Amino acid sequence: MSDAVTPFQAPIGTHDVLAPRSAEWEGVVATFAQFAYRYDFELVITPMFEDVGVFNRGIGEESDVAKKEMYVFADRGERVYALRPEGTAPVVRAFIQHNPTTPWKAWYVTPAFRYERPQAGRYRQHHQLGVEVLGTDDPAVDVEVIALAERFYRALGLTRFRLLINSMGHDICRAAYVELLRAHLEKNAERLCDEHRTTWSVNPLRVLDCKDPACVAVTAEGPMLIDHLCDDCRDHFERVVKGLSSIDIESQLDPRLVRGFDYYTRTTFEFVADALGGAQNAIGGGGRYDKLAEQLGGKPTSGIGFGSGIERLLLTREAEGVEPRNLVERSLEVFVIDTTTHDVATVLVDELRAAGIATARAYDNRSMKSQMKVADKSGARLALLVGPQEFAAGEVTIRDLRSDDFEQTQRRVARGDVAFAVAELLTKS
RNA sequence: GUGGGCGUAGCUCAGUUGGUUAGAGCGCCAGGUUGUGGUCCUGGAGGUCGCGGGUUCGAUCCCCGUCGCUCACCCCA
Structure with a gap:
């Protein structure tokens, strides 16, 4: 080290993972790979960056992630790319590009990048494990994807987590519902929180997600999407819930569960860890995205998937006091x-x-x-x-x-x- | 983006109400006779007290800025 150069550090919100921590990682990834293969998923590897449009059109330009959290850059050829902020859109893009036979069941492990202020369980580069199924809207697949997550968490030794579930409906019934919600919000706009008082109309669904008591009070009196699903969507949702309970997976209806990406339709879910005290208590989440392939320029293709954050899983295991397990044996002979x-x-x-x-x-x-x-x-x-x-x-x-x-x-x-x-x-x- | 706390050896931390060579434990290295670990003993290396500026006769300790870490809001994994 020369005295003239101040040592470099890992960028804000990123971390080097060294042993013995890295052994835990290896164990978590190996366990997930094992589960993925057990459920008949194949590994897919997609680029770390994509045309920025993949994300803008995928997760929605109005979402916080796209609007203010993406790492967007132009390369030397002036193409505009974004570091992947999430795992699903790139996989769907790859699906469209290669047109594999369906149902296509793929799993991945990847870093994800979001420009946020780091805090407990939140980083600028975090790592996700996930799966996607393209080409079927069979509720049995929803059940299978959720079951994979649930069983995987248990295999890691986690016990104190809950499954929250909701249905976003499909484009028609959701659009109808959004109008109802919009009308309700308009009538009560004055009572909303500072931020939503002016922005509620941009994306009314986001107000449901707001934790400010003011917004909660207003939306509690308003219509809930779950009560306004069309018959098909209602039936689909019921079959998912029933399927889950047939394999003893308890789900908890959360009518306010509106996840941050705009591509979700029908089934949406989130696993929250009770051991994680802070706001960052989601260890995994996902849902169905039956319109995403079209939005990215492909044929209409149903899809569903979930992603789970490795760092959060490790934090949760620590918070639950579970000894690291699934460690890859490393005994020198x-x-x-x-x-x-x-x-x-x-x-x-x-x-x-x-x-x-x-x-x-x-x-x-x-x-x-x-x-x-x-x-x-x-x-x-x-x-x-x-x-x-x-x-x-x-x-x-x-x-x-x-x-x-x-x-x-x-x-x-x-x-x-x-x-x-x-x-x-x-x-x- | 907003706000709070913090920043002393590789790690965990003391410490100086501002004053000569900044400490401990662990870790690391070398010895404790003639080629052999784990315990023990001895010795040693390692710090521009995050960085820059200011106040001062003098700052690691005070002030400002900056960078970083951390926590919270927001959002999410």
Whole structure:
């Protein structure tokens, strides 16, 4: 580090994830991948940035996310792109572009970027796990997507969370409802909160989401979308709720649940963690978006999906006091100590690793004592020692790091028998 | 975007009512004789006290600005 340069830091609202935290991440992602495959989803990887229109038309230009939270930039060719603020729109764009056979069931893990002021559970770069199903509006799929989320959370050890559910209706019945709501808001505009008193007409549904007591009071007297669904939408919703309860997943109707993206139709849901005290208590959410494909220029195609924030899941697990689980095993088996200057460690390590044995070694030609200390801290079960004596004899000393008297358990084997002897020692518990 | 709290070694934190070489624990490194870890002992490295400016004879400690962290509002994962 030169004294002239002040060290760089990770950008605001972003974080480096190092061990042991990264091991928890790995476990969460691996668990989700396992669930995704169990539910017959395939992995899809889409670009981190898209034409800004994918998001503007997808999540709605009037949404907060599109309006003031996107990272928008022009590249050197003056194309205007946005860093993905969410996972669904890009997947639908990819669906339209490649036209895979339906139903198309895809899962993803991706960073998401939103320009917000960071706080507990909220970052400028966070990471989402999610799934999308394109090409069917069967309520059984809604149930399956929600079930995947629910079972996944349980597999992570979470227990204190609730499923909130609502229906946004489809375009026709929602439009009719919005007019009812609009009329009600117009009549009571004076009583709304400061912000919505003037902005309610832009997107009346957003007022339902407002937590200000003033707005809550007004909307409580007004019409609720759930009571104004058309027959088809009502039936669809009922079948989703029934399907969920048939597999013992309790859902809680929340008529105010209007999620932040404009593309939702019919089923919308959110999992909230009770252990997370703050406002950022949603660990996952999603819903149906039967018009999104069209809005992005594709054929009319139904879709549904959900996304879950890895950071929030980890926070929730911590808040619930659940021990990190689903950790990917990382136990080092062998540590090679070499005090010669003949690259013995280099060869041994290569040989053992080729045999599938997790092996580490010391560097920098340190003393035997020093290398032993490193071996001890590494957590390896066995140490292989090669000093001048072993080197001259063409042998290697094998030492069990879990036993306290090395004179009893330490033994020497011929250089050529090392891999076999190590494998044997490792298999007997 | 608005507002509150905070910013001292890798980590967790003391500390100076402004005054000579800023401390602890953990971690790290090296020793404790002749090639062997975990305990113990000894020693050591490591800090422009976030950065810049101001007040002052003198600031890590006061003031201002700035950057960053954190929490809340908003919105969401």
